Amino acid sequence: MPIRRRRHDEEPDNNLDVAREQADAVETDDAPAGGAGDATGPWDVADAFPELDRLDFGSLRIPVGPGLGFQVNFEATEVDAQGNPVNGRPVAVLVQHAESVLQIQAFAAPKRSGIWDEIRRETATEITEQAQGQAEDRPGPFGTELLAMVPAQLTQEMLNEMPPEVREQIPQEVIDQGYAWQPVRFIGVDGPRWFLQGVVQGAAVEDEEQWQVLEDVFRNIVVVRGEQPMPPRELLPLSLPKEFTEAAQQAQQGEGEGGETFDPFERGPEITEVR
Template sequence: MFGRRRKKSGKPEGATDEFETEESGNGTADPGAGSAEDQHFKLPPAPRPDGPWDIGEVAEPGKGRVNLGGLYVPGVEGMELRVEVAGDAIVAATIVLRDSAIQLQAFAAPKREGIWDEIREEVASGITKQGGVIDEQEGALGWELRAQVPVQLPDGKHGVQVVRFVGVDGPRWFLRGVISGQGAVQPEQAGLLESVFRDTVVVRGDSPMAPRDPIVLKLPEDAQMVPEGVRQETVEEGSRFAGGIDKLQRGPEITEVR
């Protein structure tokens, strides 16, 4: 589903994270093998001493946060909270603050193996194939990708959109953020969005899930739906990680004022 490279084995497709965990511990590949480009993108996942948090690490996850089921998202005064729907499931939430936004999406991951290093490689490969430019840097949220992605403008001309891909591996989950707007063009202005990412709580649950399956979200009980209006530039994904950047129809919106 995501193009993740896996070793050939006799395990059936759709294996749960328990299968993945056992497989990841039996590899025989030379850790020093691979091209310089592979080693450049396959860097250790960022630690999370300041978050984002697992549900088991927070005493009161609902305090000051919006309950979206699979995520507890910090409430910030004046923010818009938009949800993204795939089929019948809500799989992502976008927080808009003034002229910047961050899209949050959580996924299942193996028990003892982070996936952010592989995802960075996949994202970088997908964008460079489109003719975009990738710069990998260590930012406030750990290792991230800063991308200049070709897009078609409303007048038909070709332009470039700047976005930042950030991610953190947690216990059996991975949280990805895509920062757009001024928070991507001028990262020093993204402090509030970065704080939202850090203070997000992920609810993985105990049900078996295949690695990289999205953790499904839900609307909060007091959600106020806003009619669809002007479209906003955000991330369009051919896969959930490595797709292009273009204009998406905005999903249902929730306005939270705290």
């Protein structure tokens, strides 16, 4: 007997393992092959998606789970007289797991056509021609994805900040050339009037165990496109969850008690962005 999709008003699940078991059991005869709308996600807010604990970033609702950390990248909108950013907008969510990072962004897309194929070709061209790296398409759990090797700058300052046991593992010839090849994995899903992109760095590019955790996160994202008209490729607006706001308030209070100052522009590097 086929198992029906889960309704929003049913008893919620509280972890990604349960969501994966549900997705494996859901019948997919009425869903398109691959991408958003598939019975295994990622999901549009109008879908009957599994109920999990998720952080609400406005246009993105991202599941939480054991061993996951979250950061937000900001883009400066104003600078002070010294050129330091003083105001900004959130532009990407970073999910951290062990030695791996998944950057997540959602963009507006045309109503009747996807943009992942075009963006993937443009990204590959930028990597190979401008960054002098390597890129190739390959099949993945969300359809065609892009696997790239890009040169990552390796400065003396970065080397000095590394733990000695880590630096000792870097070959001298790599230190001498000033850069190291870094694998990056680009995944994309075309949804109804939106496009969801994930960029994976770190061990999860090759380590199946770490990748499985990030895959479950990406698969259970819910995208809230909204009804407002937006040109294709425009970033869907992000907002900070109440959990982030509370953490910022605590950090600001700690400043007066000798604690660290909360600075959103130090939350982590930008991995990539859709142009």
